[in-house]
Amino acid sequence: MKMTKILLLLLLAAVADAKVFIQTCLDGYRGISLANWVCLTQHESHFNTRATNRNTDGSTDYGIFQINSKYWCRDGGVSRSNGCGIDCSQLQTDDVTAAITCAKRVVRDPNGIRAWVAWNTYCQNRDLSSYLSGCRL
Numbered sequence: 001m002k003m004t005k006i007l008l009l010l011l012l013a014a015v016a017d018a019k020v021f022i023q024t025c026l027d028g029y030r031g032i033s034l035a036n037w038v039c040l041t042q043h044e045s046h047f048n049t050r051a052t053n054r055n056t057d058g059s060t061d062y063g064i065f066q067i068n069s070k071y072w073c074r075d076g077g078v079s080r081s082n083g084c085g086i087d088c089s090q091l092q093t094d095d096v097t098a099a100i101t102c103a104k105r106v107v108r109d110p111n112g113i114r115a116w117v118a119w120n121t122y123c124q125n126r127d128l129s130s131y132l133s134g135c136r137l
Contacts, residue, residue, distance in 0.1 A: 026100065030107050035128035036119065037103075041065060042131070043118035049099070050092050063091030065103045066116070072102055083109075 027034035044066035045051035053061040058078040059070035067084070069075040075088035084102035091099045106115050113119050 026104075029104060030112065032107065032113055033128070035131045036113060036123055038131040039123035039126075039128050040113065040116055040119045043122045044116060049094050049096060052092070060088065062088045063099045064096055065091070065099055065106075066118070067091050067099065067102050067106065072106060 026032070026037045041047055041064050044061075045064045047064060049064045051061075051063060051066060053066060055061065055068070055070075057070065059068050060075060060077060061068050062073065062075075067073060067088075069077055069079050069088050071079075071081050072083045073079070073086050073088035073091060074082045084098075084105050086098055086102060091102060093099075107113050109115060114124075
């Protein structure tokens, strides 16, 4: 029987005082497999909840999902809208609840998971089974 939600806990390491992990029930959300989410977060942030990336347009990507400040959160910078209704700092805590909620909001947008460049580059149309190997799901 296929489960629609699987709890994944990856506690990998501590880097610069940031816990590097993801704990979530995302498998099957909007038809997106858990392997896709793990691939996305590995390539966006290396599972680092405190990751940031400054973009050439002045926006910043935040947290484990590298959610962009231009459209999805407020950081006092170039934010045009706040689609997730949160301050960007909420995306950088070890409690990934706000980040998961916001990532789910992003995939409800017409671009879906294709909103993430790393997913397009590293995950789309690839065998992602290795991202879950050893997880005992």
